[in-house]
Amino acid sequence: MLLINPPLYMYKAMRVNPFFKFFRFWPLGVLLFLGACSSGKQSFQKGDYDRAVIQAVNRLQKDPSNKKALSTLEQAYKYAQENHQTRITEAMKSTETFRWETVVQEYESMNNLVDAGRRCPACRSVINNAGKYPEQLAAARQKAAETRYDLGAKLLKEKNRQSAKEAYQHFERAEQFVPGFKDARQKQDEAYLAALLKVVVEPVAVNKGVYQLSNEYFQNKIQEYLQHYEQQSFIKFFTLQEVRGKSFVPDHVLTLSFDDFVVGQTYLKEKEQNLERDSVKTGTVEGKDVYGTVKVKYITFEKTITSSGLLDFRIMDWQTKNIITQEKMPGTFVWRDEWATYKGDERALNKEQLKRARRRESPNPAPQFLFVEFTKPIYSQLTSKIQSFYRKY
Structure with a gap:
């Protein structure tokens, strides 16, 4: 057994990748910025319903009586929900390996729209907590973590460095979807050790x-x-x-x-x-x-x-x-x-x-x-x- 000190996690930064957390939500942040001065009608006409929702929410936060923004919000939110639900249905029916990650992304997008509406009193008549899907999201995360875990376990059995490296990434993703999922962290350590290339560095000798x-x-x-x-x-x-x-x-x-x-x-x-x-x-x-x-x-x-x-x-x-x-x-x-x-x-x-x-x-x-x-x-x-x-x- 190879023992490395300090612990392995010190060599691989954080088990839950902070960049994963950040980029998971960056589209919403960008939309909030870009939509600060728009009612969302143009985005709605282009079929970009999520952006239209955010732009309408921003306008209504500044001008709660803006009828144009409220009308856009009603239509855009309805179509955005329909689009996300359609993609969820299509993903669940597909045989694509990481289909559950698509489902996770879609549920997160819908939940993010609801969270944006919460900060706008004038939007609550259109967007409310009933539009959130915490149980469905948790179930999708569980499925996504299971897929990653199974792939990692399969690759780890191949007992070569490249497979172990890929297995490490899968176990890492499993932990990101469901922290503490099974023994994913332990398996991640095991994969890291299997993937590790061990190099001895001889000191530079100077005789003078x-x-x-x-x-x-x-x-x-x-x-x-x-x-x-x-x-x-x-x-x-x-x-x-x-x-x-x-x-x-x-x-x-x-x-x-x-x-x-x-x-x-x-x-x-x-x-x-x-x-x-x-x-x-x-x-x-x-x-x-x-x-x-x-x-x-x-x-x-x-x-x-x-x-x-x-x-x-x-x-x-x-x-x-x-x-x-x-x-x-x-x-x-x-x-x-x-x-x-x-x-x-x-x-x-x-x-x-x-x-x-x-x-x-x-x-x-x-x-x-x-x-x-x-x-x-x-x-x-x-x-x-x-x-x-x-x-x-």
Whole structure:
């Protein structure tokens, strides 16, 4: 038995999918918004009776004496009910696998129209609680959950990952239709375990001690990504320590190693220029300004420190040790510093040159910083590769 800690539900978000709950009602919300300034007559004429009902309700909430909206509501509500009932009858007579889900949707739509009418006193003469179908909806939900549960149970018996993944979805839907339905939650856990691809991730080894702290940062970033990724998938990543003594056999082993890396290659470029500027005031003679040419020797420095490395990414079959996929991922970071000095008259310099001349050489960044920086583009490549590779699983 495979034990995973924390509990399984932490890896699959919520058993009752909040998005399912939201989108189940979104058409009504959209209709409420779009129908705020309409009596619903145009929607009625187009045969969109649900929209016409909502638009008429909205108008009557603002103007209870609006006869046009009331007339539209009476006709549209009648036709909407008839349409939903017809679709329910057709669905119940069909042999389509998920016909009961259609029935659930139709009853929910009718109940939603009644709920909308409840908020409008002027609408209660047309729409009342008699139009709701709580018992029929509950029965349809029960049937829909039963269908999903039976499909999940059948697929689970096939004992392969793809079938187990599909079974998981069916048990999840069964729980959504009827929370606590039979042992659907337990079966969902069982399907998750059967569908799970177990991947051992070997740590990135760095032999040079000075970079150990930076490598831990890189390793932790990878671990955070893997933890986030597995919550949205049927993949579970383990460390070597976590699989020791366990009863299960991993499927893949993911190894990461630097083929080579260089930190702190320094290059200094020096450039000397003789600059001059004409028509610069150089003094005063007998009360008159004297203009001339000023000159300066301007020396610029540009220092670059380059760090780079090549990460070997490899996924192998745990049992056969055969390589499934492999890729080399390069990363480079260049740190730059610029400053200048001069000899002569600074008035020969423009603002940008003078600004650079007032700067001083910056201290070199720490090797650990340079290591982290060149691994950042590698991290981006790595996470993209993991996502694209395991998407098919």
